Amino acid sequence: MDLKEFLLPSRSIEVAITTEDENHKPAILRLKTVIETGYENGFFKIIAPMHHGRLYNFREDELLTITFTTQNDQKKDAFDIKCRVVSREHKGALYTITLRSTSEPQKVQRRQAFRVNIFNTYTFLYKDQQQQLVTKDISSTGLRGLTTMQMFKEDTFDIQFDGNTKDPTEIDPELYAQKVFTIKCRVIDCMPQVEIRRYMQRIQFVEMTASQSKYLIQYLYAKQAEIIFTEGSDTDQRAQMDQYFNAQNENVQVEDATTRRIQLISLISLFVFFFSIVFLLYAQPKPVYGLDRFFDYYRVQAWNSTYYLLALFSSITNIFIGIYGIILNSTKIKSQKDHFNRLLIVTLTLNFIFIIVLVYLFTTVPIFSSNKVY
Structure with missing residues (x-):
């Protein structure tokens, strides 16, 4: 050139x-x-x-x-x-x-047809299980849709496509049957949508015949005409899609690095709280037994200040760990289905109570002075 x-x-x-x-x-x-x-x-x-x-x-x-x-x-x-x-x-x-x-x-390869926002639901077989794909937009070469499970690049599956936009009584039955055909789909990309707990799939149509491509393009132009000339049709489709996903009660877990970090912080907080209790138990005076008095044995009745300080410092550190976890968790609250980590909230509450107990002991018990009973 x-x-x-x-x-x-x-x-x-x-x-x-x-x-x-x-x-x-x-x-x-x-x-x-x-x-x-x-x-x-x-x-x-x-x-x-x-x-x-x-x-x-x-x-x-x-x-x-x-x-x-x-x-x-x-x-x-x-x-x-x-x-x-x-x-x-x-x-x-x-x-x-x-x-x-x-x-x-x-x-430069140009797109054969524009994308049209279409809300269609297709049921297909994936890894010997029935799955559901809800489309967001369709073109003559592929589509974007949402699924409840994660798929992988180059995975393939078949969907039954219906390219008819009129009732069977309005067109020739033979033509109506020709517009219903199977499309082979290949996954190009899979992106988690954390807010709605779904996976966005980018799908490419493969091995389509010339007649199938023609019927698909006709279907897209017909749907585009509905959006242009029917007032609010695109808005209605979006509302229908939102209603569909809000009605789903499946607890589909889509975890990212931040969610796993919050879970790890909650476990660390619980682990540190356990050691704080152990340190406080070791800080308490050893009990006086009856045999001690019988044998005239003098047991020192004093608090171990070292273990008390370990309990105090570990609980204060745990407070900061819990607050950091709560702040990090608050960044993940983006929908009504999201919630705070319950273990993190419970552990943080117990730590505040534990701090109050330690302060009470400090003000009422001579922890840092030797108190001997003979």
């Missing part, structure tokens, strides 16, 4: 930059701009694009992806080309960026 024919002055292009989002994860920023100087010997110049009302600050030697389009035989194709920033120039009110191409153009 001769880039001189396509990277011409005043042509509109798209610039893709790899950045980081608020969670410090890779994200693609796409900006629109035009070409200032056409392609020549591997170099061309673009007008610096704007981002949020300001010029985007490119760094020299930064790697970019430029997307441009071609028109051939009434068909519009898009291509990507990798480029590096060579220099930045400022002439009057014009800011330009000089780029150098570093790769051959690669054709």
Whole structure:
């Protein structure tokens, strides 16, 4: 491909930059701009694009992806080309960026059809068990849907798809039967949705015939028309989906690292509380037995201040552990189904009571002075 024919002055292009989002994860920023100087010997110049009302600050030697389009035989194709920033120039009110191409153009695969927000429920067999998939949107190449169990990449299953949008009495029975067919699905990605205790599945349709693809696209256009011309249909579908998930009472456990950390903190708090009680028991004076008086044995009746301090310091430390666990737990309360860790709350309450007991003993018993009974 001769880039001189396509990277011409005043042509509109798209610039893709790899950045980081608020969670410090890779994200693609796409900006629109035009070409200032056409392609020549591997170099061309673009007008610096704007981002949020300001010029985007490119760094020299930064790697970019430029997307441009071609028109051939009434068909519009898009291509990507990798480029590096060579220099930045400022002439009057014009800011330009000089780029150098570093790769051959690669054709961009365009989506065959738009995605449509559709609430459908499909039952399928997965690992010899009946499972349910609730779709959020569907396109001609795949769908996004929610399940109650975790699936893995490259897993496959079959769903029975019904592409009819009219009653059987309104269309030819043979055509109606043709629009009901089996679609083979392949899992592309599985992402836990902690707030609703479900898994979001990205599904790709595979091994579809031309007629099946045609019926699927017709179905999507019909559903899109319903959303456009039927007032509130999309809102009704979203409300129906919310009602469906709120009605589910299954306790599907979707644990992440924070949840496991909270559980570990609650166990550590219980463990430290147990040792605090043991230290207090060891700090108490040893009992006087009747045989001691018979044999005229003098037993020291004094508190062990070392064990008392260990009980005090361990309980204070446990208070801070419990408070940290409660604060961490509060960040996970995002829905009515979420709750605080009960073991953590009980242990923290017992620690406060234990601290009160220790303070009471300190004010009423001479723990740090020797008290002998003869």
